[in-house]
Amino acid sequence: MVHLVPLLVVLPLAGGFLMPLVGRLTGRRRAAAALPILLTAGVLALAVWLLLAADESLTYWVGGWDFPVGISLVADGLSRLMAVVVATISLVALVFSIDYMARFTSPGLYYGLFMLMVAGMNGVVLSGDLFNMFVFIEVAGIASYALVAFGTESDELEASFKYLVLGTMASAFLLVGIALVYNVTGHLNWAKVGEAIESAGGATLPMYVAAAFFLMGFGLKAAMVPFHAWLPDAHPSAPAPISAMLSGVLIKASGVYALARLVFSVFNGDPLLGWVLVGLGVLSMVIGVLMAVGQWDFKRLLAYHSISQMGYVVLALGAAAVMQSRGVSPAVVALAVFGGLFHLANHAVFKSLLFLCSGSVEYATGTRQLKELGGIGGRMPVTGACLRVAALSISGVPPLNGFWSKLIIVLALVLGGYYVLAAVTVFVSFMTLLSFAKVQRYVLGGEAPERVSRAREVPAGMCVASVLLAVLCFASSLMAVPAVRDRVLTPAGDAVTAGVRTGRPEPTITVDRDEAAPTAPRAAAVEPLRGGSPHPPREAESRAEAAAGTETRRAHPLARRAALDVGEAP
Amino acid sequence: MQGMSPIVKNITRVVAGFIVLFGAYIVLYGHVTPGGGFTGGVILAGGLALVVLAFGEEFARKVLTHEVAKTADSMGALLFLLVAVLGFAGGVFFTNFLPTGTVGSLVSAGTIPIANLGIGIKVGAGLFGVFLALAAFRRTTAGGKKEVDVLQSDI
Amino acid sequence: MTLAMLPFMLAFLLLVAGLYAIVAKRNLIKVIVGLLILDYAANLLLVLMGYRTPPAGEAPVAPILTGGLAQADDLAASAVDPIPQALILTSIVIGLSVTALVVALAIRLYEKYGTFDTDLMRNLKG
Numbered sequence A: 001m002v003h004l005v006p007l008l009v010v011l012p013l014a015g016g017f018l019m020p021l022v023g024r025l026t027g028r029r030r031a032a033a034a035l036p037i038l039l040t041a042g043v044l045a046l047a048v049w050l051l052l053a054a055d056e057s058l059t060y061w062v063g064g065w066d067f068p069v070g071i072s073l074v075a076d077g078l079s080r081l082m083a084v085v086v087a088t089i090s091l092v093a094l095v096f097s098i099d100y101m102a103r104f105t106s107p108g109l110y111y112g113l114f115m116l117m118v119a120g121m122n123g124v125v126l127s128g129d130l131f132n133m134f135v136f137i138e139v140a141g142i143a144s145y146a147l148v149a150f151g152t153e154s155d156e157l158e159a160s161f162k163y164l165v166l167g168t169m170a171s172a173f174l175l176v177g178i179a180l181v182y183n184v185t186g187h188l189n190w191a192k193v194g195e196a197i198e199s200a201g202g203a204t205l206p207m208y209v210a211a212a213f214f215l216m217g218f219g220l221k222a223a224m225v226p227f228h229a230w231l232p233d234a235h236p237s238a239p240a241p242i243s244a245m246l247s248g249v250l251i252k253a254s255g256v257y258a259l260a261r262l263v264f265s266v267f268n269g270d271p272l273l274g275w276v277l278v279g280l281g282v283l284s285m286v287i288g289v290l291m292a293v294g295q296w297d298f299k300r301l302l303a304y305h306s307i308s309q310m311g312y313v314v315l316a317l318g319a320a321a322v323m324q325s326r327g328v329s330p331a332v333v334a335l336a337v338f339g340g341l342f343h344l345a346n347h348a349v350f351k352s353l354l355f356l357c358s359g360s361v362e363y364a365t366g367t368r369q370l371k372e373l374g375g376i377g378g379r380m381p382v383t384g385a386c387l388r389v390a391a392l393s394i395s396g397v398p399p400l401n402g403f404w405s406k407l408i409i410v411l412a413l414v415l416g417g418y419y420v421l422a423a424v425t426v427f428v429s430f431m432t433l434l435s436f437a438k439v440q441r442y443v444l445g446g447e448a449p450e451r452v453s454r455a456r457e458v459p460a461g462m463c464v465a466s467v468l469l470a471v472l473c474f475a476s477s478l479m480a481v482p483a484v485r486d487r488v489l490t491p492a493g494d495a496v497t498a499g500v501r502t503g504r505p506e507p508t509i510t511v512d513r514d515e516a517a518p519t520a521p522r523a524a525a526v527e528p529l530r531g532g533s534p535h536p537p538r539e540a541e542s543r544a545e546a547a548a549g550t551e552t553r554r555a556h557p558l559a560r561r562a563a564l565d566v567g568e569a570p
Numbered sequence B: 001m002q003g004m005s006p007i008v009k010n011i012t013r014v015v016a017g018f019i020v021l022f023g024a025y026i027v028l029y030g031h032v033t034p035g036g037g038f039t040g041g042v043i044l045a046g047g048l049a050l051v052v053l054a055f056g057e058e059f060a061r062k063v064l065t066h067e068v069a070k071t072a073d074s075m076g077a078l079l080f081l082l083v084a085v086l087g088f089a090g091g092v093f094f095t096n097f098l099p100t101g102t103v104g105s106l107v108s109a110g111t112i113p114i115a116n117l118g119i120g121i122k123v124g125a126g127l128f129g130v131f132l133a134l135a136a137f138r139r140t141t142a143g144g145k146k147e148v149d150v151l152q153s154d155i
Numbered sequence C: 001m002t003l004a005m006l007p008f009m010l011a012f013l014l015l016v017a018g019l020y021a022i023v024a025k026r027n028l029i030k031v032i033v034g035l036l037i038l039d040y041a042a043n044l045l046l047v048l049m050g051y052r053t054p055p056a057g058e059a060p061v062a063p064i065l066t067g068g069l070a071q072a073d074d075l076a077a078s079a080v081d082p083i084p085q086a087l088i089l090t091s092i093v094i095g096l097s098v099t100a101l102v103v104a105l106a107i108r109l110y111e112k113y114g115t116f117d118t119d120l121m122r123n124l125k126g
Helices: A007-026 A030-053 A077-103 A107-126 A130-148 A154-185 A190-199 A205-221 A231-237 A240-266 A271-293 A298-326 A330-365 A381-395 A401-416 A419-444 A460-480 A482-488 A490-498 A538-548 B006-028 B037-055 B057-062 B066-090 B112-136 C003-024 C028-048 C069-078 C083-113
Strands: A058-061 A072-075
Touching: A007 A030, A007 A107, A007 B066, A030 A077, A030 A107, A030 A482, A072 A077, A072 A107, A077 A107, A077 A240, A077 A330, A077 A460, A077 A490, A107 A130, A107 A240, A130 A154, A130 A240, A130 C083, A154 A190, A154 A205, A154 A231, A154 C003, A154 C028, A154 C083, A190 A240, A205 A240, A205 A271, A231 A240, A231 A298, A240 A271, A240 A298, A240 A330, A240 A490, A271 A298, A271 A419, A298 A330, A298 A401, A298 A419, A298 A490, A330 A381, A330 A401, A330 A460, A330 A490, A381 A401, A381 A419, A381 A460, A401 A419, A401 A460, A460 A482, A482 A490, B006 B037, B006 B112, B037 B057, B037 B112, B057 B112, B066 B112, B112 C083, C003 C028, C028 C083
Parallel strands: none
Antiparallel strands: A058 A072
């Protein structure tokens, strides 16, 4: 089964190379979408199977070359979760594109670039070393620069130019960071760099400088606030399914996922980096939502909300790192990580749905300005209903998925003692609710101005895609149920909190029930962490280890899976 | 883009073949000497661009068309992907499953020369396609201006 | 600040020069050139990290096997590190693709606006 891991990258890549040829055969007909949908459905099936069927993290050494010369593909819990999220949103965006792209020329090129972007994102979440991840970030990034400019109107060209320049700046910073890491540690593999930092007793100044460069680079890809300038121009100008892909998965796969890997798997949840993440998260949340409330362009408003919601996820992960190093109960740390990852998955679903609905509205009426819209709910019932579901999700209204993930994040912050952060989070939620109440009033309610009264419901393909995502908005709140959560989210959370420490199959320390139970009903429902070993405060232990001069007995989970390494297969 | 003077055309007829040959040499000897797929492909693209520059747009529209470039591009990429997937025959994705001979001889190193060939074709055709897209497509400039003052020294 | 640090200082200087060109110039083409300088400065930094100082008086050794497999161990000990060189090969190709794309964008923008001045293009301020 482990041999199927590279197929997650190979299948979309083959699609990307075949599509220009196929596109010439099909011309502008809708049949051009058949091959990409087939391949993406295959990738989704593979990713879901990997998520449900595999228990431990899989390391795949490409070409049979083992460490230290080999390149590894790592599919641990976090990677598998991200792969499923990417594949789901890609499939839905492709179904939406069948009808939406009928207005553009050269669908062969569009689908080719789309498949390359999917291949790049799958490569990012699967790669086991820094440089490989950089290459795949670039592959996905270049495909997305071209896709943003796909309509070649002046708006789109300018937005793509700005996006490209800023994105390439970020990549140059990433390269500098990689150069520094290579110089200091001599390795590029996540596991080995993490171990090198461990055995040096924590990060030294050169590594902090490298981390600063990485934070700048990945922070720009994730649209965190000092580096967000490209997003409000790029996401609105792109065609609607591409906006959904960009906001829904690209900023997560190449931004937030990479930040999580950096802080947890390489720097082992270093508290300084944790505080930086908390700072970035809070800034993004607050500034994103404040700028969103004043927007009158529908898609631009959604883009600013993307910045704000990504701030939630980064805040949760950063808070988890800080709490872990402070020695807060592992259950609370796991709760924070769980909240962040759950919100990541939820945001992919409802933000893509929002962008797809805005695309439907623009397809039918030709405008994106809120002041020119109104009464969509009456003219386009399916789109209107889906838009309402998505707006309620992002505002955090029960029983939709946004409510659960935001609640868990707030709860984790309160349990960890960060009352100010929790208050800020609640304030931002409230502002999000206000902003989407405005959207619903202007788009769905009110009376229909002239151009809306001529609008009709969008073609079937677009409706199907929107309804699929709306159903997922309800269904993914099921991920809070313990049975589903343990299958899907807990391995991802463990992969994050385990960090550089080993992930032993049997739990060695269980949750202190007396500590967690009286404070909140939610925390008591957290079972002993499966597969992860919660650890005593970091600093004392790493000093003890360095003093004893022992080789780190706790090998990195990624490097430790000798039994699964294919290099030893007969 | 019209062609150039007859002197350039005659010299190009002689030289272009050597350029393509040199590019092919760098691609095929990539596992022995420095070079390999990418650098050889760039030289190939340079030779093809020289031919189109010397003989003009008509040549690019009839013989070395953009369609040829796109097809060769995809073929090269698919060849590389095929080599990677066939690596499963050796047990692992992307293994070198053909026999590796002695170091330093031309027929050695298993699948690496084939991968180099795929990359060489892809890069050569791809860069040539980029050249055609940037320079040889018919386009209109805003206001019908024909010359482009790139540096525009007042800004 | 020994003399050995000089190449690294100069590579950082190039990095800053590229950043300045991107941020401060109004002409699209100059922004593109700044982007190129930035990218190549990062590549240069990565290659410089692989340098292995030879013993005093000798020349640095390039990592090319000219004497067959028997020479391999000696070469591994004394040659310049080839891994950063392989890494920047990939990175240069990436830079090439980005350059091709951004130049195509600039050409199309020129067709729409008739000028390369970013002050006259609506969205590109800032």
